[in-house]
Amino acid sequence: MWHIIILIGILVCAFQAIRSERLLVAALWLAGTSALVAIMMYLLGAYQIAVIELSVGAGLVTVLFVFAINIAGEEPIPALSLIPKPLAWVSVIVAVGLLAWQILPLFDLPLGSLQGAGFEEMLWSGRKVDLYLQTALIFAGVLSMVALLSEEQTHKVSTHKEDNV
Template sequence: MLHFIILVGILFCAYQAVRDKRLLVSAIWLAGTSALVAIMMYLIGAYQIAVIELSVGAGLVTVLFVFAINIAGDEPIPNLSFIPKWLARIFTVVAIVLIGWQLLPLLDFPIILNQDAGFQQLVWENRKADLYLQVVMIFAGVISMLRLLTDEYQIRNLRKEIQE
């Protein structure tokens, strides 16, 4: 039952995030979705990742969104989409139904909780290639962000002026 309530909560929050007109509120709904997903993860036994999701997904990402929205500012954009809404709905639903139609009859997967190698060991040892790449990704992301957000032209011009 608890699972079901959380499912409904997730979907509701997600839908609100899409639907709400104010960006900031949208970001909050996203945080809500994230938190509920984290709880769902916790319920099926993934304790470590639930914490991480709570802190990164619900925390960090929301902060980033709020930050970006603050800089970029919310602006009234007409709620008209290019694609007729019914068309978008139909196709989304069809895609989901096609997947579900094939998958749901097979969903008798039990959730097994037998312990394999501990999470720490798995992340730091067995999957250290992924971890290494995460570092690379973060590095690449930071460079990208710096490139996009620092105004190098301005800095260069400023420096030129100082020199002169």
């Protein structure tokens, strides 16, 4: 029962996030979606990741959005979409419908018993490679973000490129 309510909540929040006119509001709806997803995770027994999702998805990412929207500014963009909306509707419904039609019945199984902990163990020793790669990803992400956002310095091209090797 809870699950159905949360399911509806998730879908409504997500839909509001893409529909609401102001970006800031959309970011907040996204945070709401994230929070509900975290609850759903909790109900699945994934306690640790639910917390992380709550803090990162609902917290950190929202903060980032707010920052970005502050810098970039709310901007009225015509609601008119660039491709015909019916086409978008139909194609998404067909694609998702195909998936749902085929996949959902196959998931009609018992949830299974909840295994005990072991998340830390799995993360720190089992999936070590993924973890190392996460640090690499963060490093790459930070480098890229710094490069993208840094203010333009005095244009060096003209001075440096004179002396071609």
